[in-house]
Amino acid sequence: MLNINKNIFYWNILTKKEKIHVLSRPHINSNKNIKELVFKIIDNVKKHGDLALHSYNLEFDNFKCKSFYISRKKIDNSSNLVSKKFKDAISIALSNINNFHSKQILSDLIVETYPGVYCKHIYRPIQSVGLYVPKGNHPLVSTALMLSIPAKLAGCHNITLCSPPPISNEILYIAKILKIYTVLQLGGAHSIAALALGTETVKFVDKIFGPGNIFVTEAKLQVSQCSLTSIDMPAGPSEMLVIADDLSNPAFIASDLLSQAEHSQNSQVILLCTKNFIVKNVIKEIQKQLLLIPNKNIILHSLKNSRFIVVNSLKECFKISNLYSPEHLILHIKNSKNFLKYINNAGSVFLGKWTPGAAGDYITGANHVLPTYGYANSYSSLRVSDFQKIITVQKMTKIALQSLSKSIATLSLMEGMNAHNQSIVTRIKFL
Numbered sequence: 001m002l003n004i005n006k007n008i009f010y011w012n013i014l015t016k017k018e019k020i021h022v023l024s025r026p027h028i029n030s031n032k033n034i035k036e037l038v039f040k041i042i043d044n045v046k047k048h049g050d051l052a053l054h055s056y057n058l059e060f061d062n063f064k065c066k067s068f069y070i071s072r073k074k075i076d077n078s079s080n081l082v083s084k085k086f087k088d089a090i091s092i093a094l095s096n097i098n099n100f101h102s103k104q105i106l107s108d109l110i111v112e113t114y115p116g117v118y119c120k121h122i123y124r125p126i127q128s129v130g131l132y133v134p135k136g137n138h139p140l141v142s143t144a145l146m147l148s149i150p151a152k153l154a155g156c157h158n159i160t161l162c163s164p165p166p167i168s169n170e171i172l173y174i175a176k177i178l179k180i181y182t183v184l185q186l187g188g189a190h191s192i193a194a195l196a197l198g199t200e201t202v203k204f205v206d207k208i209f210g211p212g213n214i215f216v217t218e219a220k221l222q223v224s225q226c227s228l229t230s231i232d233m234p235a236g237p238s239e240m241l242v243i244a245d246d247l248s249n250p251a252f253i254a255s256d257l258l259s260q261a262e263h264s265q266n267s268q269v270i271l272l273c274t275k276n277f278i279v280k281n282v283i284k285e286i287q288k289q290l291l292l293i294p295n296k297n298i299i300l301h302s303l304k305n306s307r308f309i310v311v312n313s314l315k316e317c318f319k320i321s322n323l324y325s326p327e328h329l330i331l332h333i334k335n336s337k338n339f340l341k342y343i344n345n346a347g348s349v350f351l352g353k354w355t356p357g358a359a360g361d362y363i364t365g366a367n368h369v370l371p372t373y374g375y376a377n378s379y380s381s382l383r384v385s386d387f388q389k390i391i392t393v394q395k396m397t398k399i400a401l402q403s404l405s406k407s408i409a410t411l412s413l414m415e416g417m418n419a420h421n422q423s424i425v426t427r428i429k430f431l
């Protein structure tokens, strides 16, 4: 039996150092080894291209193939190989995700900033994007939807979907319904290297999207520094932080915590609660509910990273949560929406006991690709504009240039930029 009682902490009696330790992510400790391994993988793909990819496919995924590309015939045929029940559930999820994301499409912005001076934003889809759908512990079919729908809405034409082999018919079905016909049976850090650097058969992309394990996330961070390919965000092992008050339901809280602990042994779940008895009851519920879950190896491992923290006040809970910057923040508190004003850092917030994290993972329509590791302090959840570039367009009339010429001269000469000033003076002669 797992003993998580030792993961109970009383915030007010912790030292500063202990507070930092309690809020630290589990996998940060092994970061150096991961960095080195991923660096080596990227370097090998750079030097040996497809040969390296075949060899890593064999080493990490025990998979051999002639081509990394899945044929169009196989993608189309997936429709005959998945159940009607699955198709029906996907159709509801797709409709909700589409509803929320289609409202995110930006329309052109134009402002006359000064009489005769116009500044405009126009939007263009990123030309080629790579979507990483994880499949180590679980084939995340829902993630294929979360990535493909905003990519399509943004108008991206060249979309490559990439997932560890063998790719399930369910993931191929998502590719089919969203008309994505470039599907690569490649996973892990080597697939990210291939998408960023290109090989003999894999075309490199402009931006890589999607969550993944510690190797995938590290690879995304490294390639974004050594190539022209950018990334959506660091979206690593799932995390959840729950804030609960004395009226919360321990069974509901336990079920939410278990749901995210299920993702990977590096996942972390945290409870901040103002009442000791609720914390104790949540732990009892976790033990009880664990008995109902088959294949709980991952959960048993990741629960070692869990934290159950008794805090003096709800206000303090929000301070701690902002410090931690969780991927998912669930408020099991009365009148939860009144507390939104205290939240500065979180990937996605779930209000009240009838909004479980798992609903957001699949069906509410919100995107479940979210920043982890504390990056919710500056990154946002995935949205359509991540797949677009904003280009600024400016235009001035002759009269506007005349009117502003003195100010431009003053500013450019103050900076010692004589040629800048000259570009105005040259025109003034013709006005």
Ligand SMILES: NC(=O)c1ccc[n+]([C@@H]2O[C@H](COP(=O)([O-])OP(=O)(O)OC[C@H]3O[C@@H](n4cnc5c(N)ncnc54)[C@H](O)[C@@H]3O)[C@@H](O)[C@H]2O)c1
Pocket: 060, 061, 133, 134, 135, 136, 137, 138, 140, 143, 164, 165, 187, 188, 189, 211, 212, 213, 214, 215, 216, 234, 235, 236, 237, 238, 263, 264, 266, 267, 327, 368, 369, 370, 371, 372
């Ligand atoms: N933050 C988010 O938005 C979000 C969303 C969904 C999932 N996730 C997270 O994504 C992660 C998915 O991880 P996963 O492992 O299930 O799938 P994954 O596809 O990210 O990684 C699996 C691949 O990693 C490679 N790999 C495995 N062991 C390796 C090793 N020792 N060295 C090098 N490479 C190795 C293999 O190629 C394997 O196919 C989970 O941690 C989950 O919590 C996060």
Ligand SMILES: N[C@H](CO)Cc1c[nH]c[nH+]1
Pocket: 140, 142, 143, 237, 238, 239, 260, 327, 361, 368, 369, 370
């Ligand atoms: N909870 C994950 C994001 O951290 C998303 C997901 C996919 N499937 C189930 N859950």
Ligand SMILES: [Zn+2]
Pocket: 238, 259, 260, 263, 358, 361
């Ligand atoms: Zn999940």
